[in-house]
Amino acid sequence: MELDRIENILEKYFQGETTIAEEKELKEYFSSPNVAQHLEQYQPIFGYFSQVKQQKSMQEIPLQTKKRNVAWLSIAASAVVLLGVGTYFFVSEKNAAPAVAQSELGTYDDPEEALAATQKALALLSNNVNVGIESVQYINEYEQSKNKIFKQ
């Protein structure tokens, strides 16, 4: 390559008037081993430009396409939670229902009927208590014979 030509292009380069092709020519010239001595000072400039162009980004670019899926997922999750809570209350209410019904057993609207029923219930209770007392009566026999033997 003629030195004249390179010097010429270099001059144009510093005036900002070179084309891309001419700039490529300069880069090639300065990356070759035989650069004229008085032009060696420009070598690092063009060397640097070529070197920098080798740099590459090492990073992956995260593109979010799953945004909508996440929204659907949260909707599904909340539906499951609501269903769970709903079922829990539904089931526990069902269990509680008989207990309430039992406590309401024996309610009478008519007072006389209520009195009769109460007396009947109390009589039943006292009958059972009397049965209990009868079965303990014979303990008195022991008491009497003990008193006969051990006279105080």
Add this chain to the structure above:
Amino acid sequence: MNQNVFIELINPFKDKVFRLAKRLLTSTEEAEDATQEVMVKLWNKKDNLDSYNNIEAVAMTMTKNYCLDQLKSKRAGNLKIVHNNYTDREPQLDKKLEDSNSLEWVEKIINELPEQLQILIQLRDVEQYEFDEIAKIVNMNETAIRVALSRARKKIRESMINTHSYGIR
């Protein structure tokens, strides 16, 4: 537009976005964040990407604006962050020490230029965009770009000559 189509679309200029961000923000991590930010913004606009006739130019403009915003907010917070991690990720072991040293010099010199000039150098001298493409990205006319570029290149030359002959003259 699905993910694969989008990736296909951005692949040709993804690294250009990254390099422009790195030029302005200096740190690799921040440049990667910026790249990600720009790509996600593009992805969110994916339904009307077709209305742009040059998506690459749009992406580069977004990158430029995003980085300048970042720099501005950092300065407003009075935080001057100096990064010294100029590690290049490519293994260039065969490079001579002296060589990489002077390449680092170039990097330092370019980093000291005003941001607008840095952007132009990056777009033209590194990425080799045509002037009409640069005009779209930075929203300047071509003549102004040529003038500014010439100024930037001369500044680099000046600093290089000073470094080169440091201690000699």
